[in-house]
Amino acid sequence: MTSDEHFVIVGGGLAAAKLAEALRANDFPGSVTLIGAEEWLPYERPPLSKDHMAGKKQLAEFTCEPRQWYRDHRVEVRVGTTVEGLDRDAKTVSLPDGSTVSYDKLALATGSSPRTLSIPGADAPNVYTLRTIEDSDTLIELFASAAQRIVIIGAGWIGLEVAAAARAADLEVTVLESAEQPLLGALGPEMGEVFADLHRSHGVDLRLGVQVSEITTKEGIGTRLASGVKLADDTVIDAEAVLVAVGAKPNIELAAEAGLDVDGGVLVDEHLATSDPDIVAVGDIAEQQHPVLNRRIRVEHWANALNQPAVAAATMLGKEASYDRLPYFFTDQYDLGMEYTGYAAPGDYDRVVTRGDVGKREFVAFWLDSDNRILAGMNVNVWDVTDRIKELILAGEPVDPDALADTSKPL
Numbered sequence: 001m002t003s004d005e006h007f008v009i010v011g012g013g014l015a016a017a018k019l020a021e022a023l024r025a026n027d028f029p030g031s032v033t034l035i036g037a038e039e040w041l042p043y044e045r046p047p048l049s050k051d052h053m054a055g056k057k058q059l060a061e062f063t064c065e066p067r068q069w070y071r072d073h074r075v076e077v078r079v080g081t082t083v084e085g086l087d088r089d090a091k092t093v094s095l096p097d098g099s100t101v102s103y104d105k106l107a108l109a110t111g112s113s114p115r116t117l118s119i120p121g122a123d124a125p126n127v128y129t130l131r132t133i134e135d136s137d138t139l140i141e142l143f144a145s146a147a148q149r150i151v152i153i154g155a156g157w158i159g160l161e162v163a164a165a166a167r168a169a170d171l172e173v174t175v176l177e178s179a180e181q182p183l184l185g186a187l188g189p190e191m192g193e194v195f196a197d198l199h200r201s202h203g204v205d206l207r208l209g210v211q212v213s214e215i216t217t218k219e220g221i222g223t224r225l226a227s228g229v230k231l232a233d234d235t236v237i238d239a240e241a242v243l244v245a246v247g248a249k250p251n252i253e254l255a256a257e258a259g260l261d262v263d264g265g266v267l268v269d270e271h272l273a274t275s276d277p278d279i280v281a282v283g284d285i286a287e288q289q290h291p292v293l294n295r296r297i298r299v300e301h302w303a304n305a306l307n308q309p310a311v312a313a314a315t316m317l318g319k320e321a322s323y324d325r326l327p328y329f330f331t332d333q334y335d336l337g338m339e340y341t342g343y344a345a346p347g348d349y350d351r352v353v354t355r356g357d358v359g360k361r362e363f364v365a366f367w368l369d370s371d372n373r374i375l376a377g378m379n380v381n382v383w384d385v386t387d388r389i390k391e392l393i394l395a396g397e398p399v400d401p402d403a404l405a406d407t408s409k410p411l
Helices: 012-024 067-072 133-144 155-166 186-202 253-257 304-314 386-395 403-404
Strands: 005-010 032-037 075-078 085-087 092-094 098-101 104-106 112-114 151-152 171-175 205-208 212-219 224-231 236-238 241-244 248-249 266-268 279-281 286-289 296-298 328-331 334-342 352-356 361-367 375-379
Touching: 005 012, 012 032, 012 304, 067 304, 085 253, 092 279, 104 304, 133 386, 151 155, 155 171, 155 186, 155 241, 155 328, 171 224, 186 328, 186 334, 186 352, 186 361, 186 375, 205 212, 224 241, 279 304, 296 386, 304 328, 334 386, 361 386, 375 386
Parallel strands: 005 032, 005 104, 032 075, 104 279, 151 171, 151 241, 171 205, 266 286
Antiparallel strands: 085 092, 092 098, 112 248, 212 224, 224 236, 286 296, 328 334, 334 375, 352 361, 361 375
């Protein structure tokens, strides 16, 4: 590496910040430019639906690094700037003002955007999504206002975490989900039912297997405002606000238009290198060939954004490194805290074995394949077992399901 080399990071979230940190930690002597679309320095996103929404943390507390760190480490940060094009032959990225920035190595950390609905009323100003600090602050203001009812479309992680926050603010909450259980794709029906029971026990009107046909509106001051949600069977649920939480889509347009190999995400190898050897991809957009799971996966969770950049930085610097961490995510809803380790997609597992008291929501769940090998584990209000779960998964050996469920036997 030489001091006249220039590395560019496209993205303004946790993955981008950690990549800049990793480059400097590896003594990269050249220049680094980080280009982010938001007006803020890179920050972590989990607090937006957790601690920040609950009033426990302010933005400065989950901003990755203060401005002085970027100055001290010679990282040029361009906030409020969207990269509009990527020319791989010229090795430049183009900006909205028509200028270009040259790079020797490029990292794509462009994250995801909330999915929206193409139904009548979806463009009303009081129909919300949650991805940015502004989105979170808007919902916080809503919870503190005279609003009494909110309808949340989608029972994924964001929808359920916001539902918990809205109930804590004493709003009436209705959650609408087209699947037969919440979190069906992530956890399957067995553990999805646990979260259904959790929310119903806290007063959420959770309606499963329903289809939304329209967001109803009424005349407001100078515009039409959402007044509720209409279902396919013509049922109407009244509300002062609607949150659309139907998942996220990876921001892969820049990569696709530049001719990089993409599918559901930007295709990368175990080193996080794309089909262009001078470009890496990290975080939500990276669809990685995982060396341990022996499959391609794309994981939209905080742990990937936190940990992948160290490997991507090493790859940019010509060092040998591979990303082999198991997927990990967590959630906090009401009095339930959970950590999930591993990967058990729908159709991958044969059964779920639980250890502990599911009714009290103090247990560990294990997803087993047909050979009784553990694919994933989830600890609910049981702590300090994540390392044991990880060891059991990585061992790749069949286990005795009865012994696994027996709390008198140590993991």
